[in-house]
Amino acid sequence: MPRTAPHQPCSILVADDHAVVRRGLRQVIAEECDGAIVEEASTGQGVLDAVRRQDWAVIVLDINLPDKNGLEVLKDLKAMRPALPVLILSHHAEAEYAARAFKAGAAGYLTKESASEELAVAIRKVLAGGRYVSPSFAEQLAGRLIGERDTLPHHALSDREHQVLCQIAQGKAVSQIADELALSVKTISTYRARLLEKLHLANNAALMRYALDHRLVA
Numbered sequence: 262m263p264r265t266a267p268h269q270p271c272s273i274l275v276a277d278d279h280a281v282v283r284r285g286l287r288q289v290i291a292e293e294c295d296g297a298i299v300e301e302a303s304t305g306q307g308v309l310d311a312v313r314r315q316d317w318a319v320i321v322l323d324i325n326l327p328d329k330n331g332l333e334v335l336k337d338l339k340a341m342r343p344a345l346p347v348l349i350l351s352h353h354a355e356a357e358y359a360a361r362a363f364k365a366g367a368a369g370y371l372t373k374e375s376a377s378e379e380l381a382v383a384i385r386k387v388l389a390g391g392r393y394v395s396p397s398f399a400e401q402l403a404g405r406l407i408g409e410r411d412t413l414p415h416h417a418l419s420d421r422e423h424q425v426l427c428q429i430a431q432g433k434a435v436s437q438i439a440d441e442l443a444l445s446v447k448t449i450s451t452y453r454a455r456l457l458e459k460l461h462l463a464n465n466a467a468l469m470r471y472a473l474d475h476r477l478v479a
Contacts, residue, residue, distance in 0.1 A: 271318035276302040293381030305329030324351035339366040346387035367395030430472030
């Protein structure tokens with residue numbers, strides 16, 4: 262891929278809870294975008310604080326952060342800076358998370374496996390005012406539009422329901438999920454009941470199996 266510089270030096274914030282991943286992303290950006298100034302954040306709160314401090318050209322945001330789900334951070338960012346382009350980075354398959362990310366306001370979605378090849382292209386695309394959709398996800402969207410793929414039950418879940426499903430699938434207790442999401446145990450129990458009803462399942466074991474079968478969790 263040819264080395265291409267942005268029209269002017271730009272500030273890019275890379276947010277991921279793994280230092281090795283952040284270093285790798287910085288290296289890709291340095292090699293492909295001359296003059297880019299790259300800083301790092303390791304938590305959702307760190308991202309929000311950084312955006313309050315200064316303007317950024319692009320945010321590269323991991324979907325899994327230790328203190329806050331990346332989609333929730335994305336929604337907060339769009340409320341603060343509606344025009345700020347945010348590229349979501351995830352190890353989750355595009356089929357399960359990209360649509361939710363775009364609906365929440367993402368300018369692009371990349372899997373970590375493809376980031377080294379696609380990140381520079383995605384940054385240039387969003388800096389030019391566009392949105393980045395990978396070729397594989399574009400094919401999935403086309404398939405859905407022409408009816409090649411039926412809608413699965415979990416596609417109808419709200420973002421919060423989807424988040425609770427993934428937490429249950431990771432073996433977390435209701436009380437632990439409540440603590441992590443800053444919600445009451447009663448509220449999480451209500452979400453669990455909705456999940457069982459919407460997915461037509463009987464118990465937590467079935468929820469875990471469903472999530473694994475559909476690659477909602479690693």
